[in-house]
C-alpha cells in the first residue's frame with residue numbers, strides 16, 4: 001500500500017482535502033490512500049493552468065512540437081501497457097484483457113490528436129467583396145475542466161486530455177472518487193513526456209465538492225464531462241450561468257435488435273458482449289434486446305447458453321469475462337433493480353443473484369442476468385442500471401419496434417443484427433441514437449465522432465472535429481482596397 005501524492009501545477013504534493021481510499025473491487029483490499037484535493041488546491045491548479053496556457057512557450061509552440069508531447073505519451077503508454085492495465089484493473093475491477101484494450105485505445109487517442117494537432121487547418125473563405133480577404137483560425141479556449149467517471153478511466157480521461165492539450169489549452173482532470181489512480185498515473189506520464197508545468201493538474205476528490213468548485217471556477221472556460229445524466233444536467237446549468245461551452249457524455253439504455261435473417265451465432269455472441277462485457281458498467285451497454293418473434297425462442301435459448309458459459313471471476317485471472325462491479329453499494333443497486341423486475345412480474349431467465357462461489361464472496365460480483373416478460377413501463381426497462389442486466393422482448397412489426405426502441409429519454413447507441421444492409425440502414429435511420437452498430441457492438445474507432453441524442457448528451461468527442469471542441473475560431477478581415485470606407489462622405 002502506498003500513500004499517493006496528487007499532481008497540482010506541475011508538482012507532486014499532499015492533497016489538502018479529505019482522506020480518500022482506492023480499493024480493489026475484487027476483494028475490498030486497499031490499493032492506495034491519499035488526501036483528496038481541497039478548495040485551495042482547486043484555486044492553485046486553476047491559477048497555474050491559466051498562467052501555463054498563456055505562456056508563449058506553449059501558446060506559440062509550433063503544432064508539431066505540441067504534438068510531440070502527445071506522441072511521446074502514446075509511446076510511453078504502449079511500452080507500459082501491462083503495468084497500466086494492471087493498475088486500471090486494481091482501480092476499478094475490470095478484467096485485465098479489457099483493461100489492456102482500454103490502455104491501447106488511450107495510446108491511440110493520444111496519437112490521433114497529436115496528428116490532428118499537426119494537421120489542423122483554418123479556413124480561407126472566398127469573400128463576398130473583392131476589397132477584402134478573410135481567414136479564420138482556431139485558438140485555444142484556456143483552462144478546461146475534465147470530469148470523468150470510474151468505468152473506463154484511462155480511455156475517458158485521454159479522450160478529454162489529448163484533444164484539450166492538442167488544442168493548446170491547459171487541463172484540470174477531476175477523476176471519479178473511486179478511481180483516482182489512473183488519472184495520477186497519466187499525469188506522471190505527461191510529466192515524463194515533457195509537458196510544461198501547470199498544463200495538467202489532477203484533482204481527486206468528491207464530485208459535489210471538488211468537481212463542483214472546479215466547474216464553477218471563473219477561470220475554467222469549458223467543462224468536458226462524462227458521467228450520469230443528472231450530474232450532466234446540473235453541469236449544463238453551471239456552464240449556462242457562466243456562458244461557457246460544455247460537452248456531456250451521459251447515460252444510456254441502448255436497444256439491440258435481432259432481425260430474423262441475422263447470423264444467429266454472431267448475433268447471440270454480440271448481444272452477450274454488448275451487455276455483459278465490463279459487467280454492464282458501460283454507458284453504451286446494449287441493455288434492451290428486441291428479437292423478431294420468428295426467431296425469438298431459438299435465439300434466447302442460444303443466448304442463455306452463451307451467458308451460462310461466461311466466467312464470472314477474479315479480474316486478474318486470465319479468461320475472466322465478468323469481473324466485480326465497482327463496489328458493494330453499486331452491486332446492491334443492481335440487485336435492487338432485479339428485485340424490482342420480479343415484483344413487476346418479470347421472469348428472470350438466468351442470473352438474478354450474486355455468485356455462490358465462496359472465493360468471490362469478498363468482491364462485489366453479480367451474475368449476468370436476462371429478464372423477460374416485463375412491461376416496457378417497468379423502471380427496469382427504462383432506467384440505466386449500469387450492471388449485467390439485459391431485458392429482452394419479442395417484436396413482429398417494424399413500426400412497433402421503432403416506437404419501443406425510441407421510447408426512452410436516452411439516445412446513446414443502438415445495435416442491429418441482420419444480413420441485409422438495406423434493412424439495417426432503413427432501421428438505423430429511424431433510431432434515435434448517436435451511434436448505430438450493425439453486425440457488431442461496442443467497437444470503437446477514434447476517428448469516428450461519438451456522443452448522444454436526447455438525454456444521453458451534448459456535443460461529440462473523437463473524430464477530427466474533436467479538437468475543434470476545445471478551440472474557438474477567430475476571423476480576420478484584411479482590407480485590400482485603397483479607398484476609405486464610404487460612410488464619412
Ligand code: ADP
Pocket residue numbers: 147148149150174175176177205206207208209210211212213215226227228229231232234235
Ligand atoms: P457515475 O454514476 O458514473 O459515478 P456521476 O455523474 O455521479 O456518475 O460522476 C461522474 C463524475 O462527476 C465523477 O468524477 C464525479 O465525482 C463527478 N461529479 C459528481 N457530482 C458532481 C458535481 N456536482 N459537480 C461536478 N462534478 C461532479
